[in-house]
Amino acid sequence: MLGEYAAEDGRILAGGQSLVPTMAFRLAKPAHLIDINGIAALEKLNVENGSLSIGACVRHAAFHRPALAGPLGALLTTVVHHIAHYPIRLRGTFCGSLAHADPASEWCLVAATVGADITAISTRGTRTIAAADFFAGIMTTALAEDELLARVNLPVLSRDTRFGFCEFSRRAGDYAIAMTLATLRLEGGAIVDPRVGVGGAEAFPRRIPEAEAALAGRAPNEAVLRAAADAAAHAIDPLEDIQADAAYRRDLVRAMTRRALARACA
């Protein structure tokens, strides 16, 4: 159906937590809505081949409790409580967040940081897009108009992976003005495989190589974490909006990164 209607302004409706308010404001006026709710195949949430597979109709609330044992399950449960409010989490979907690609989306940050594989299907076939290639700008992705984001696969994190997440918003449940997700391992007192993802601060969430370089192989002490946070604050190309100018966003990225790292290393 999407193949048929995409050209005529057809849109997928899953949880509707972003699309429907946009329609209420008459900013989006899709000619056709294709409701994918009720398609059992899209509700799958399971671990297969070392990754967590999240179907297009899996709701945020599915992560209120760990979806799997180990760090990834704990990470998703930590993050989900920062997504909007309870009623929204009951309806909104993980994949819908990625397809919408709001710069402040927590799931987009998770996808970018842990390295999600995103599966898009259309009448033309199926393809997998790496998170690093998926986000293209504010609410802009690599998805074609006729493609359905069918599922997202997150690599299961090794048992010794540590993570830290920290988000700043004006009120509980508001869009993040800045947030950082960090994952790393500690081997022999040194940081290994650090990943530092920043969201809400730029056009789309991404890993910050400068911050990761400041961590790799170093001991997780105050000075190292601070240097990584500073590196993240300098590396970003900050969004400016009603809530935050560039200088303030850099301040927030520094504070969020510092705290996320402290939590990861605690």
Next chain:
Amino acid sequence: MAQPKQKFVGRSVLRLEDRPLLTGAGRFAADISFPGQLHMRVVRSAHAHARILAVHTADAAALPGVHAIWTAADVAHIPPIDFRLTKLVGLEPYRQRALATDRLRYVGEPVAAVFAESAYVAEDAAELVQVEVEELAPVLDALQEPQAFADGLRSEPAVVRKGFGDVDAAFRKAHTVVELDLTVGRHSGVPMETRGLIARHDRTRDVLELYGAAKVPHWNRAQIARMLGRALESVQLYEGHVGGGFGVRGELYPEDLLVCAAALKLARPVKWIEDRREHLLATNHSRQQSHRVRAAVDADGRILAIDDEFFTDQGAYLRTHAATVTDLTAAMLPGPYRVPAYRAVGHVRLTNKTPCGTYRAPGRFESTFVRERLVDAIATRLDIDPIELRRRNLITAAEMPYLRTLGTLGTEIELDSGDYAGLLDKTMAHLDWPALQRRLAQRRAADELVGAGLVMFVEKTGLGPRDLARVSVDGDGAVEVVTGAASVGQGVETVIAQICADALGVDYAGIRVVHGQTDRIAFGMGAFASRVTVMTGEATRIAAAKVRARAVEVAAELLQAPPDLLDVVDGRVVRTDAPEGPSISLGEIARTLAASPDGGLCAESWFQTDHMNYPYGVHAAVVAIDRGTGAVTVECYLVAYDIGKAVNPMLVEGQLVGGVLQGLGGSLYEEFRYDERGEPLCVTFADYLLPTAREAPPVDVLISEDAPSPLNPLGLKGAGEGGASAVGAAVAAAIDAALGMPGAVTALPVTPRKMREILRQETL
């Protein structure tokens, strides 16, 4: 006759209003519909300032289901909306019309109205209405020199001047002069229920009915009748459940006139339900002011004079409140302190933003922020403890009543009663202030940014000049109180029933209290200025007492007993000397009086007063600041409030806590911001940040009854606004203390971004 006992007044009895609300039987404006109704959608200006060249409606009119589209020409016969309060000479040209005629003066201004078979069609059609304009430069800063509002009219409709004493002499002899520039941001009341109006013309009786009325139905009724050229009796307003008022809901707006005029002209009921975006654009804004204030003090910190020049950003037109907020700001600024000489010059300035009105504690939220910031600055300058400095300047209980020699809202300000220092003592003891300060000092020593602020204020409540109530008992003993009050959700029915119950001698729970229905009582002033409990309450008490006296008089005859041995208990007239002896119910008495010339067991009474009364209080806040993000968390909050006599302490507490939350909104979260073209940036709840339960601190309430009002026998004062009045001042003082930077906060709201800017200065 035995004296009435206080069985219900003073007790936290449950609200009579809650049963329908909690069982899904509430009836708000959107719940009301009539067969054949049309839906109105207002086409609003997309420009802050522009000249209208043409309004093209043909495309919209062609949409199936569109019944009519009106532009200014269709409502040219309707005069501009008049002022309800603080009508100064020369303000008339600044009033707003139902639809813009030649100029658009703010984004959101009604320029056309679509009437259609459904709300959806109306909204679709409204989008097709094209407004052709020539854009003009907007005025967005009230500090800017006044511009031309229209030919020969400047954008400064009025300058309010108040004062007494020789200010200049006081400054000449001052030991120290302290000067501050302070600003309060633009924010407003945002009720959970948006505005909603349903007008219907009953052609059988030739009565125009308007549902969705709130706050001031009688005044609005008279205006609508006058403006539409109808007899008063042919217009009736009906208030249903109201999901919050806060000053903004229920005033007479352009939409009220549009639905009424359309119902008459189109001969169909017309319904309009405001959406949230419209609400944030179209309903009254409030608060925005800039002050340049200075104080002259002696070496001990005693205030010799206060001199304040301020600018109210009034928005694009003068609505029903005219210069009220500016006037109240000037009148209430001296607060609880002895100020020998005072001068306030308040400029009412128009800008190309949403017009402003009153919002809970109008003029007091603003002036309390200014005054208490000033007092803290004096304390800092002279190195005197800020609480000690306040003590030195407080008006004492012995000086009451204290004539301020200032007037506002047609009354002279005479502080009727109060023991300000006594309440300060109570508050300090309640908080264990020294211990609190020690704990905070320890946390600061551990590098936390925490601090406490304590400020004082005087409120004004019980605005007259009069109110009317009618109490009647029917043959079954059912009691009804008909009032001209309005309920915006604050518990009017419960409080009035409590007062009536004690005065009459019945249970409060069975009393039916009518409010907001213009066909039930000829006079009503409604609900504003924290007036209902005082004014309607006292009118009710007098009427109930008359009914009680009449019942006893009749019973004395029927029971063959001397009246002075009779009492009314639980709806029966009984002998005080023989409680188990013969008695007679109020219903039986009503039946015997049914045929009497006075129409049964009932009485109507006025309560008149020339003065408002003045409750007062202390607010204290403890805040913590996140150094990294600039976020301010209010850890706990205290309101101490002397209300004279609390009819229902639970409801008083609810009023105060709700007020604190709204005050926190204006202090930390809420602000209507505009870009440089006058485009409003906060038109959704994602950008206009109301504090939610998650941001709400624990609020401790200390209700005190040390200073009953001498102006009414129960000693009542109002509760509606004292929770909001001093929040900005208290939060600012607490932030200063947390930062260890006295005077750091000069503007509200204190957003985390602004806080970070202050913190960056700290680290430099």
